[in-house]
Amino acid sequence: MIEIDISDAILRGAAELERTANGILTHRLPLDARQRFSDPQLTMAESQPSGARLVFTTAATTIEIDAVATRRTFLGLPPRPAGLFDLRVDGVLTDRAPTTGGVTTIIDMATGSVNNQVESSGLIRFSGLAHADKLVEIWLPHNEAIELVALRTDGPVTPVEDERPKWINYGSSISQGSNATGPSTTWTALAAAAADVQLRNLGFGGSALLDQFVARTIRDAPADLISLEIGINLVNSDVMRLRAFTSAVHGFLDTIRDGHPDTPILVISAMLCPIHESTPGPGAFDPAALASGTIEFMATGDPAEVRTGKLTLEVVREELARIVADRAGDDTHLHNLGGLNLYGHNDSDEHPLPDRLHPDQATHELIARRFVDTAFADGGPFARQ
Template sequence: MITIPITAELLRGALDLEQTGRGLLPHRLPAWARAQYDDGQLEMVESQPSGVRLVFSTAATTIELDTLPTKRDYTGAPPRPDGVYDVLVDGRLFAQLTATGGDVITIDLMSGATDTKPGTAQTLRITGLPGVPKPVEIWLPHDETTELVALRSDAPIAPIPSGRRVWLHHGSSISHGSNATHPTGTWPALAATQAGVDLINLGFGGSALLQPFIARTIRDTPADLISLKLGINVVNADGLRLRTFTPAVHGFLDTIRDGHPHTPLLVISPILCPIHEATPGPTGWDLSALADGELRFVAAGNPEEIPAGKLTLSIIRAELDRIIQRRADPNLHYLDGRSLYGDADNAAHPLPDDLHPDADTHALLADRFTSLAFESKGPFSG
């Protein structure tokens, strides 16, 4: 077996590689941006490599990847499944692997306290590959922080230039891939495959809050197409009022336009989420469900505070639509999230935890987005 150096040329979807004491940790935010926040939630989710994959050409029949995953264990909740590694050969799913062991973070949802137990690296072995030159992709788990320790193969490996348009997408946990069962099954990954584009997924669970450093990251990242799914986390966190939400959106767009003055830019409002359509945030845990070992969410805000500027999803959709029209930018577009998942879809495919879609609904979102954004006269159809 040949030991292959893991370099940025072999990785797509990561904006930074951190050398740790144990290996390489892919990040979806650059180091300067990570230095501008002290937020455990964002620190966790940006290091979860949603959309990050090793891409190379090789005639190898056997490949080994040593990884050190970080597992999450929520006190009182059912155990989480191990993260999945999707192996694609010539663009088709060839194998799915999991890495047991690794570090384990135990999280108490009620107190927020955490406890970390260190673990050891695991070896993933991919065998039976055709012994001819071929493109191979190893998609890392979308919801499990993963350090890359070593890469080995029985034949040389070479990076592959893409040649495809780059689609950069920013959003919340739904874009990150919550409740998807494997990394190429998140709706952005599915849509990217359908449209034949290279994905950079900046979907951050619970953390799409119009932060300036995320706007500057998007501004500075080369991309041919950009989409922003905005609003749900602002309500979840009860982070802004209408008076501050509007200038925050304008400022976010202004910063992106500083680096991408003419790039097609699509703003997507939240999909239907019944608990927050007319009830403001914050979003809380459903304690009765948690007592039964289920993770569910409730809207904890007071609708009587809406006149004082509290935000609901209905208000956010109307305001995003108004902002986009007011800016009069021919390359700036708006998509109502309910065209991806609306009332009829909720009746047929209800949100399992009242906030996030299931795996089948991720596929539905991808099909709808591909049709509306990439096909016909969609904003990304060029």
């Protein structure tokens, strides 16, 4: 087996690679952005490499990765499924391998205590590959932090140039991929594959809060296409009211435009989430569901407070449409996509949200198809020129 250097030459979809005591930790936000916040939720989400993948050509028949995964579970509830490495060969998903070992953070929601169980690094192994030149993509888990300790193959690898359009998508856990079965089958990854573009995923679970350091990250990054999924986290975190929301959206767009004056920007308003359609946040775990050993979410706000500026998904969609329409006169490359066109009221019976917040795998696939059919269609905001 040959030891392969893990570097930017073969690792796509990350902002930076941090050298750690174990190996390489991927970050989806650069250091200057990470220095702007200390929120543990965003710290966790940005270190989970959704959209990041190892890409190279090789005739190797066996590939091995030593990795340390960091995952979290909740005391008294079934453990969450292990993160997966997805192997795609010449664009086709051919194998999956779960993470093992690493660090498991156990959270007691009753007391707030946190305990860590530490095991050795795990081995991810793909074998039986064809002994012929092929394009290999190994997508890193979208829902666990991963330190890459070593990469080995039984044949040399060659980095590849990728001239396809670069697509940045910003958003919530739905964009990060919550409840998708694997990292290459989140709606964003599926849409990128179908549209034949390069994905950089800035979906951050619980943390799509219009932070200016994220806007600056998008401003400074190479991008041919930009989409912004905005809404659900602002409602379920209850961080701002309508007055602040309107200003924050304008500021976010203004900052991005400083670096991308003519790049198509597609603003995606919230997809259907019945608990927050007309009920403000904050969102919370449903105690009755927890008592039965499952995780479901609920809205705890008072609908009467909407008239004083509290946000609901209905309010957010209306305001985003108004903001985009107002700016479109001076910005012909700015577009709005109502989230209900991707997942709406007519879909909830056939594709209910399992935890009342996050889509399942079938719904990720539905959202991806509709996004591609809308955004990349002839005459659409992302149509090839």
